[in-house]
Amino acid sequence: MDALESAHGPVTIRLVRARDAKPLQHELMTNRAWLSPWEATNPDGAVSLDMRSGVRRLQQQYRDGQSVPFVIEYEGEVIGQLNVWGIARGSLSSATIGYWVSKRVAGRGITPTAVALATDLCFSALRLHRMEICIRPENGPSLRVVEKLGFRYEGFRRRYIHIDGDWRDHFAFALTREDAPGGVLRRWLSGAAPESAAARPESP
Numbered sequence: 469m470d471a472l473e474s475a476h477g478p479v480t481i482r483l484v485r486a487r488d489a490k491p492l493q494h495e496l497m498t499n500r501a502w503l504s505p506w507e508a509t510n511p512d513g514a515v516s517l518d519m520r521s522g523v524r525r526l527q528q529q530y531r532d533g534q535s536v537p538f539v540i541e542y543e544g545e546v547i548g549q550l551n552v553w554g555i556a557r558g559s560l561s562s563a564t565i566g567y568w569v570s571k572r573v574a575g576r577g578i579t580p581t582a583v584a585l586a587t588d589l590c591f592s593a594l595r596l597h598r599m600e601i602c603i604r605p606e607n608g609p610s611l612r613v614v615e616k617l618g619f620r621y622e623g624f625r626r627r628y629i630h631i632d633g634d635w636r637d638h639f640a641f642a643l644t645r646e647d648a649p650g651g652v653l654r655r656w657l658s659g660a661a662p663e664s665a666a667a668r669p670e671s672p
């Protein structure tokens with residue numbers, strides 16, 4: 469794995485490594501009620517929580533150019549994941565971001581920082597043009613993340629992703645490189661991210 473990583477203050481994102489399996493497994497097991505309503509599931513069967521094979525699978529997807537699997541560190545400790553998945557190259561040059569953090573560190577602005585760092589890396593180092601985030605309408609905390617960063621509401625996708633055992637509706641949000649020429653992190657920190665961009669219609 470190469471050194472694709474970025475940091476701001478106590479928050480670092482870097483590619484997942486084999487030795488992250490243990491702390492990730494611990495967080496996943498001790499945060500079941502916190503994570504499971506928002507977790508992607510397999511429509512064809514059970515999802516394994518064995519992170520050793522999970523990390524190997526993520527690393528294979530990275531080698532295949534399908535995704536960029538980051539861990540999120542807070543003050544040097546692995547406390548969550550951010551996965552850039554569904555990478556399309558060429559005339560689309562787009563990808564989708566998914567994320568979670570441990571409940572014990574929620575509310576400290578870790579995820580918006582990690583998403584801004586990842587989006588800026590994707591626009592620069594990975595030469596992607598558009599980054600998307602899809603969120604269930606019920607997920608208030610996650611909707612705050614896209615509001616803070618000024619991701620643009622782009623529509624309602626009915627029964628779009630298999631989450632927590634069924635096909636769930638999602639709102640889609642996106643940014644393109646032109647939206648924040650000086651960087652998404654810098655735009656947010658300077659107070660220039662337009663929170664209203666993520667506003668949803670009353671009835672989608």
Ligand SMILES: CC(C)(COP(=O)(O)OP(=O)(O)OC[C@H]1O[C@@H](n2cnc3c(N)ncnc32)[C@H](O)[C@@H]1OP(=O)(O)O)[C@@H](O)C(=O)NCCC(=O)NCCS
Binds near residue numbers: 567
């Ligand atoms: C969504 C999530 C990633 C946000 O991460 P975060 O690092 O806490 O993000 P922030 O610190 O910016 O907090 C976002 C919002 O969460 C809410 N929040 C804050 N502390 C919280 C806590 N202890 N518990 C629950 N929600 C909390 C607040 O509404 C906050 O918005 P505010 O800053 O305007 O008050 C995190 O809640 C999480 O991992 N949830 C479970 C998995 C998940 O939903 N993943 C996303 C799927 S799309």
